[in-house]
Amino acid sequence: xSDAKVKPKKAMKISVDHNLxxxxxxxxxxxxxxxxxxxxxxxxxxxxxxxGFIKQRQKDKFTVRLRxxxxxxxxxxxxxxxxxAAKFGGKYVHFTVxxxxxxxxxxxxxxxxxxxxxxxVGQDVASCGPRVRVPNACGGCEYNPNGxxxxxxIADIVNEKFxxxxxxHKFKSSFSACPIDxxxxxxxxxxxxxxxxxxxxxxxxxxxxICASACTEDAIKAHPETGKPIFxxxxxxxxxxxxxxxxxxxxxxxxxxxxxxxGGRHGRHPLGATMVARFLxxxxxxxAIEATIKWYQKAGEDKGRIRIGQILREDGQMGSYMKxxxxxxxxxxxxxxxxxxxxxxxxx
Amino acid sequence: MAETVTAxxxxxxxxxxxxxxxxxxxxxxxxxxDGQVLExxxxxxxxxxxxxIQLKDEGQTIISVKKExxxxxxxxxxKND
Numbered sequence: 001x002s003d004a005k006v007k008p009k010k011a012m013k014i015s016v017d018h019n020l021x022x023x024x025x026x027x028x029x030x031x032x033x034x035x036x037x038x039x040x041x042x043x044x045x046x047x048x049x050x051x052g053f054i055k056q057r058q059k060d061k062f063t064v065r066l067r068x069x070x071x072x073x074x075x076x077x078x079x080x081x082x083x084x085a086a087k088f089g090g091k092y093v094h095f096t097v098x099x100x101x102x103x104x105x106x107x108x109x110x111x112x113x114x115x116x117x118x119x120x121v122g123q124d125v126a127s128c129g130p131r132v133r134v135p136n137a138c139g140g141c142e143y144n145p146n147g148x149x150x151x152x153x154i155a156d157i158v159n160e161k162f163x164x165x166x167x168x169h170k171f172k173s174s175f176s177a178c179p180i181d182x183x184x185x186x187x188x189x190x191x192x193x194x195x196x197x198x199x200x201x202x203x204x205x206x207x208x209x210i211c212a213s214a215c216t217e218d219a220i221k222a223h224p225e226t227g228k229p230i231f232x233x234x235x236x237x238x239x240x241x242x243x244x245x246x247x248x249x250x251x252x253x254x255x256x257x258x259x260x261x262x263g264g265r266h267g268r269h270p271l272g273a274t275m276v277a278r279f280l281x282x283x284x285x286x287x288a289i290e291a292t293i294k295w296y297q298k299a300g301e302d303k304g305r306i307r308i309g310q311i312l313r314e315d316g317q318m319g320s321y322m323k324x325x326x327x328x329x330x331x332x333x334x335x336x337x338x339x340x341x342x343x344x345x346x347x348x
Numbered sequence: 349m350a351e352t353v354t355a356x357x358x359x360x361x362x363x364x365x366x367x368x369x370x371x372x373x374x375x376x377x378x379x380x381x382d383g384q385v386l387e388x389x390x391x392x393x394x395x396x397x398x399x400x401i402q403l404k405d406e407g408q409t410i411i412s413v414k415k416e417x418x419x420x421x422x423x424x425x426x427k428n429d
Contacts, residue, residue, distance in 0.1 A: 145401060208413035210421065214397035227415075245397040247410035 051128035053111065056104065063094070063104045064114060067126040067163070070137035070155035070175075071099030080121040088114045098172065099136050100126050130305060132158075132165040132293060137175040138182045141194070147177035148240055149194030149258055150282070157286055162293055168300025169307045171293065172265075175258075179237045186273050187266050189308050190292055192258040192285055195238035195278065199254035200229055206248060214245035257333075258285045262292055262321070263309030263341030271309040271341040274318075276325060277333045284329045291328035295321050309341040352412045355387035355424060356380055361399075362389050362420055369395060370402060377408070382429040385411065389422050396421040 054063040066073075066081065073081070081101065085093050090105030106114060115125065126134050137155035141147035154175050165171075174188035178195075185191025200211075207227025212220045219235035220242055222228070229242070229251075238259070243251045257279035264273030280288060296308045299317060311317050318340050326334060359376045361369045369390065376386050390399050392415070403410055403425055412424040 145405070206413070209415055210396055210400055210413055213392045213415075213421065214394075214400070216393070241397055244404070245400040247400055247404065247413060 051131070052125035053106075053108070054102075054128060058105070060107050060109070061104070062106050062108055062111075063102050064089075064106045064111075065096065065100050065102045065126040065128065066118070067124040067134050067159070068100050069135055069159035069163075070140075070152040072152065073101065073123075077121045077123045080117065081123060084114055084117045087117075098134065100134060127164050128170075130167055130169050132162045132167060132171045133173070134163060135159055135173045135175065136183050136188075138177050140175075140177040144177065145244075146180055146239075147194060148196050148238075148256060149175075149177045149192070151175035151177040151183070151192065151194065154192060154258070154282065154285060157282075158289060161286070162289065165293060165297075167293065167296055167308075168303055168311075169305040171296060171308065173289065179239045185264075186261055187264040187270065188273065189262065189265060189296075190289060191261040191264060191273055192280075193261070195255075195257060195259045196240035196243060196253045197238055197255040197279065198231075198236070198240060198242050198251050200231060200242075200251050202228065203250070204248040205229075205250040208247060210245050210247060211242040211251055214241045216241070255279045257281055260285065260288055263307075263312045265307050265309050268347045270344045270347075271307075271313075272344050273309065274312070274338045274341050275335050276322065276338050277329065277335060280329065280333055284333070287328050288325060291324050292321075295324040313340045352414070352424065353385055356384040358387045360389045361395070362391050364390075365395075366398060369399065373399060373402065377425070377427055380427045382427055384427050386425045386427065387422065388425070389416065389420055392419050392421055396423075399423065 052065045052067070054065060056063055085103045088106050088110045089103040094102040094104055096102055118125070135155040135158040137151040138144065139147060140151035140153065141149055142152060158173055171189045173190040174183040174185045175192045176183040176185045176194060179193055181193055185193050205228055207223070209222040209227045211229050212222035217235045217237050219232050221230045221232070223230055240253060243253055259275060260277040260280055261273035261275050263271055265271045277288060296311070299311050299320065300306055303311070312321060318338065322334060322338070357376055357380055359372055361372050364372060373388065376388070380386060390396050400410065407428050409426045409428060410423055411426050414422040416422050
């Protein structure tokens with residue numbers, strides 16, 4: 001499979017539905033049957049501007065996608081969603097692959113009452129189109145024993161700070177709390193993966209060899225005589241299995257943080273994201289995400305619908321991005337000269 | 349992990365997977381008094397990793413670990429209530 005650099009897409013004017021522009025605040029009058037009363041209602045276009053209403057094959061029917069950062073929905077919201085879905089939707093709800101809950105079969109006349117009902121419990125509608133999408137996350141370290149970082153917290157912050165920002169094309173972020181990577185952070189436009197750099201101290205080690213047995217990466221071998229670990233750092237994927245399995249606490253976390261990847265995507269031309277920084281703190285991760293979105297906004301100007309990974313594969317763009325990242329989080333944690341995202345396959 | 353003592357209870361969970369391995373270990377520990385010792389045999393690799401993590405999280409003390417051939421581990425656990 002060829003992995004040659006793609007030719008830059010022919011520059012074209014960015015396609016923007018003017019109704020989705022930031023300042024649209026107009027209302028249009030429609031003849032609608034609102035809450036059982038056959039009266040003339042208004043649809044507030046301002047509330048539709050970030051998308052999340054997806055046209056169905058069926059006449060006048062839309063799927064309404066809800067905003068569920070990190071795939072969590074407080075049960076109080078869930079109750080209202082169930083009630084509103086029964087009232088305005090079809091016979092089921094749909095769980096999207098990106099952790100959102102969708103209500104299919106909503107008549108567009110009912111947008112406003114549905115939005116109002118959902119708003120009463122603080123449930124927002126999600127986004128679609130060329131913008132920062134709802135961040136995805138796993139359970140994180142709160143209750144998942146494998147979790148090393150608080151991926152759900154990062155999703156909440158990203159949702160709060162960056163959701164809906166306009167970009168050249170969609171910008172999906174996904175946060176895994178450990179290298180098992182349930183959230184497929186390597187396939188996201190921006191992905192974080194929880195990581196621990198382990199450190200061994202001999203003092204309490206009894207040479208029991210559990211760490212060598214627990215390590216699935218050939219990063220730890222037990223010394224044939226003493227049983228004590230021989231650590232091969234190059235093989236380590238930073239999962240912390242050794243730290244957690246060691247009965248005597250001889251392995252500990254030297255560094256804990258988020259490994260940052262950019263430029264992944266799936267679809268017809270999937271790209272594998274490239275690792276650009278390691279062991280970022282929560283704060284550094286947020287700063288890096290902001291810098292990445294800003295760089296993407298600028299680099300994607302007048303390029304039409306192009307994902308960040310496609311831009312990064314153009315000549316010189318990887319260097320330009322790394323400079324922006326360095327300006328945001330400093331040079332220490334950056335990967336040196338990372339390769340651009342790689343084409344994993346073409347679906348044909 | 350040198351000291352090996354006479355165990356008060358023994359279980360073999362080498363053919364079990366999660367959650368049975370977890371539950372059987374839990375039930376065995378429940379039968380013991382504080383300070384008594386449970387001995388168990390489990391598989392190497394993921395099983396011993398998970399058992400060790402579980403016991404540590406619960407505040408139990410693993411007092412001895414012995415590798416039995418390539419495929420098994422023998423653990424002694426002192427119960428802490």
